[in-house]
Amino acid sequence: MPVTDKDRAWVTATEAKNKFGRLLEKAMQGGVVVITKHDAPKAVLISMDKYTALASAPESRINTLSAEFDSLLMRMQGAGVRNSMQAAFRASPKQLGKAAVLAARKRG
Secondary structure: OEEEEEEEEEHHHHHHHOHHHHHHHHOOOOOEEEEEEOOEEEEOOOOHOOOOOOOHHHHHHHHHHHHHHHHHHHHHHHHHHHHHHHHHHOOOOOHHHHHHHHHHHOOO
């Protein structure tokens, strides 16, 4: 008999085979069916909408991170940034601490 966990139904592979039509309906209505074998989760049955959302999410996040990185890299190419970085590497621990406190205060 399937074990229900909120919107998830946990079934054995044999139950999934025997009750596939009912489980497919559950998935199509937004539920999630976890299929187990020897008491370990092995597969998940979800709707096409959920699959599409899951499949496209990482790609859009990677594209966002890539664009942010490219923008940051472009800002780091200027002479002003280069001079600031050289000054930071020449700074004493006391100067670095003071700069960190000032930066933290600016951020609020």
